[in-house]
Amino acid sequence: MTRQGLLVGALFLLCILITIGQPRFLTIYNWLNILQQAASIGLVSSGVALLMIGGGFDLSVGSVVALGGYLVAVGFGTGLPIPLVILLAVLAGAAVGAVNGYGVAYLRIPALIMTLGMLYVVRGGVLFLSGGETAGRGYPESFTFLGKGDLIGLPVPVIIMGAAYVALYLVHKKTRFGRYTIAVGTDAEIARRAGVNSRFHVAKLYILSGALAAAAGVMLSARLNASTTNAGIGYELEVIASVVIGGTSLFGGEGTIAGTLLGVVFLAVVHNALNLLGVSPFLQQFAIGSLLLFSAAADILAPLLAQRRLNLAALSQFRRPQSG
Amino acid sequence: MTDHDGKAEFPCLEVQGISKRFGGIQALDNASLSVYPSEIVGLVGANGAGKSTLINILAGVTRADEGEIFVDNTRVAINDPINARQLGIEIVYQNLALIETLDIASNIHLGRELVQRPRLFQWLNESRMQAQAKELLSSIGLDLNPKLRVRNLSGGQRQGVALARAIFFQARIVLLDEPTAALGIAETLATLEIIEQFRDHGLGVMVVSHNLEDIFRITDRIVVMRAGRVVGARTTAETTSAEIVNLITMGAAEEAI
Ligand SMILES: Nc1ncnc2c1ncn2[C@@H]1O[C@H](COP(=O)(O)OP(=O)(O)O)[C@@H](O)[C@H]1O
Numbered sequence: 001m002t003r004q005g006l007l008v009g010a011l012f013l014l015c016i017l018i019t020i021g022q023p024r025f026l027t028i029y030n031w032l033n034i035l036q037q038a039a040s041i042g043l044v045s046s047g048v049a050l051l052m053i054g055g056g057f058d059l060s061v062g063s064v065v066a067l068g069g070y071l072v073a074v075g076f077g078t079g080l081p082i083p084l085v086i087l088l089a090v091l092a093g094a095a096v097g098a099v100n101g102y103g104v105a106y107l108r109i110p111a112l113i114m115t116l117g118m119l120y121v122v123r124g125g126v127l128f129l130s131g132g133e134t135a136g137r138g139y140p141e142s143f144t145f146l147g148k149g150d151l152i153g154l155p156v157p158v159i160i161m162g163a164a165y166v167a168l169y170l171v172h173k174k175t176r177f178g179r180y181t182i183a184v185g186t187d188a189e190i191a192r193r194a195g196v197n198s199r200f201h202v203a204k205l206y207i208l209s210g211a212l213a214a215a216a217g218v219m220l221s222a223r224l225n226a227s228t229t230n231a232g233i234g235y236e237l238e239v240i241a242s243v244v245i246g247g248t249s250l251f252g253g254e255g256t257i258a259g260t261l262l263g264v265v266f267l268a269v270v271h272n273a274l275n276l277l278g279v280s281p282f283l284q285q286f287a288i289g290s291l292l293l294f295s296a297a298a299d300i301l302a303p304l305l306a307q308r309r310l311n312l313a314a315l316s317q318f319r320r321p322q323s324g
Numbered sequence: 325m326t327d328h329d330g331k332a333e334f335p336c337l338e339v340q341g342i343s344k345r346f347g348g349i350q351a352l353d354n355a356s357l358s359v360y361p362s363e364i365v366g367l368v369g370a371n372g373a374g375k376s377t378l379i380n381i382l383a384g385v386t387r388a389d390e391g392e393i394f395v396d397n398t399r400v401a402i403n404d405p406i407n408a409r410q411l412g413i414e415i416v417y418q419n420l421a422l423i424e425t426l427d428i429a430s431n432i433h434l435g436r437e438l439v440q441r442p443r444l445f446q447w448l449n450e451s452r453m454q455a456q457a458k459e460l461l462s463s464i465g466l467d468l469n470p471k472l473r474v475r476n477l478s479g480g481q482r483q484g485v486a487l488a489r490a491i492f493f494q495a496r497i498v499l500l501d502e503p504t505a506a507l508g509i510a511e512t513l514a515t516l517e518i519i520e521q522f523r524d525h526g527l528g529v530m531v532v533s534h535n536l537e538d539i540f541r542i543t544d545r546i547v548v549m550r551a552g553r554v555v556g557a558r559t560t561a562e563t564t565s566a567e568i569v570n571l572i573t574m575g576a577a578e579e580a581i
C-alpha cells in the first residue's frame with residue numbers, strides 16, 4: 001500500500017522534473033511511445049510477478065524472449081500460418097518454464113541456479129541454431145501489426161500488455177490459482193499440508209512465466225519486423241527491478257500485479273528521462289541496478305524499522321491507537 | 325453397543341505396529357493405539373518419543389515404514405494430506421500451519437475453496453467463504469472478523485483459527501500436536517474447552533501435550549510413548565500423575581492395549 005503510494009509520488013515528481021527540462025515529455029505521443037517501448041518488458045514482468053508472489057524466481061526470461069523471436073523466424077521460414085507460428089513460440093516458452101519448474105519444484109535445484117543455467121542453455125541454443133545472426137526478418141504485415149499496429153488509438157503491444165495485467169490481476173485476487181500462489185509463496189509445506197499440490201503449482205508458475213516471456217519475444221519481433229538473437233539480453237534486471245520496485249516481496253507470498261505495472265512504467269520513465277538528458281546507457285544500467293538494490297533493501301529493512309517504531313511507541317505515554 | 329466406557333463398539337482410528345526410521349533413529353517402533361468416537365486420548369512422552377512422527381504419519385505428511393492404519397475398522401492407506409482429509413482426519417499441527425499472508429477465511433478454506441459456477445475459472449466465492457468462516461468461528465465462541473490476516477492475530481486467536489479449520493469439513497478424527505504449548509493461561513483454557521466440544525460432538529480426538537494438568541483435565545485415556553514405543557495406556561480416571569510420569573521417564577513393562 002504505502003509502497004505503491006511512494007511509487008506514484010516518485011513517478012509524479014519525476015514527470016514534473018522532466019517536463020520542466022523537456023516540455024515534449026508530457027505529450028500523449030511521447031507517453032504512448034514510452035509504453036510501447038515498455039510493452040515487452042512489461043509482459044514478461046507480469047508473469048514473473050506472479051511467479052515471485054509464489055516464491056519463485058526466473059533469470060531465464062531474457063533468453064526465452066530470444067527463443068520466442070527465433071521460433072517466429074523458423075515458423076515463417078517453414079511457411080506456417082500466423083496463429084501456429086505464435087502458438088509454437090509460446091509453447092516453446094512454456095516448455096522452458098516446465099523445465100525450470102521441474103528442476104526447482106521436483107529436483108529442488110535452487111531457483112537462482114536453475115534459471116541461471118537455463119539462461120545460458122536457451123541463449124546458447126538459440127545462438128547456435130541461428131548461427132549467431134539475425135534469425136529472420138521481413139514478416140507479413142498482419143503479423144507485424146502485433147508489434148507496430150494501432151487499435152482504437154492505442155499501440156497494439158500496449159493493449160496486449162494491458163490485457164495481460166488485467167488477466168493476471170484477476171487471477172491473483174479472485175481465483176483459486178491466485179490463492180494457492182500466495183499460499184505456496186508464503187510456505188509451500190504448510191500449503192501442502194492444507195491439501196495444495198505445492199510442487200505442481202510452483203511448476204505451473206514457471207510455465208506461465210516462460211510462456212509470457214516467449215509471447216513477449218513474439219511481440220518484439222513483430223515490432224522490429226525481425227528476430228535478433230540478442231533480443232531480451234539484460235531483461236532479467238529490468239524485469240526483476242520492475243517487480244521488486246512495484247512492491248512484491250523478495251521472500252514470496254506478497255506482492256501486487258498492479259504495483260508491478262507501476263514499476264514497469266516507472267522504470268520506462270526513468271529510461272526515457274535519462275535518454276532525454278543524454279545520459280549514457282551504461283549509467284542507465286547503473287541507475288536501474290541501484291534502484292533495484294534500494295527497493296530490495298527497503299523490503300528487508302521496513303519490518304525492522306516498523307518494529308523500532310513500535311518499541312518507541314511503547315515507551316511513550318501517548319500511545320497511538322492500534323490501526324485495524 | 326457399549327463396552328468401552330459407554331462409547332462406541334469399535335474405534336474410529338486404530339494404528340497397529342507402526343514403525344518409522346529416520347536414518348539411524350528409530351522414531352517409531354511397533355507402535356499401536358486406538359481412538360474411539362466421543363473420546364479424548366492424551367498422547368504423552370518425553371521429547372523425541374515419536375509423538376509428532378505418529379501424527380505426521382496419520383496426516384499423510386510422513387510415510388510409515390511398517391504397520392497398518394484402520395479408520396472405522398477398514399484398512400486405509402494415507403499417502404498424502406489430501407488422503408487423510410478425505411478419510412475425515414484433521415490435524416492441528418504443532419506450528420499451527422497457517423498461512424500468515426492470508427486472512428482467516430482463506431486459511432480455513434485453504435485447499436477446499438468454494439468456487440463459483442461455471443467452475444472453469446475457479447473463481448472464488450469470497451462472500452460465502454467469509455460468511456461460513458464467521459459462523460464457524462462464533463460456533464466455537466470466537467468473535468473474529470474473518471477478513472483479518474493471520475499475521476495480525478495473537479497466539480490464542482491463531483489457535484482458534486486452526487481449531488476451527490480442523491472441524492470445518494465434517495472431520496471425524498482430530499489430532500492435535502501440542503495445541504497449548506505456546507499459549508497463556510486464559511487462551512489455554514479456551515482451547516481446552518474447544519477440544520472438549522469436539523468430543524461432545526462425537527469426534528475421536530487425540531491430543532499431544534507435555535502439560536499433565538491439561539491432560540488430566542480433558543482426556544478419557546492416556547497413552548504413553550517412550551523411544552518410539554507405546555509403553556502404556558491408562559484410563560484417566562483410574563491413574564495418577566505419578567504413574568504417568570513414571571511411565572514417561574522409566575516405563576513399566578511394555579503392555580498391550
Ligand atoms: N524428519 C526427520 N528427520 C530425521 N529425524 C527425525 C525427523 N522427524 C523426527 N525425527 C526424529 O525422530 C524422533 C522422534 O521425533 P518426534 O516424533 O518429533 O518426537 P516428539 O514429537 O515425541 O517430541 C526424534 O529423535 C527426532 O529427532
Ligand SMILES: [Mg+2]
Nearest residue numbers: 375376377418
Ligand atoms: Mg513433537
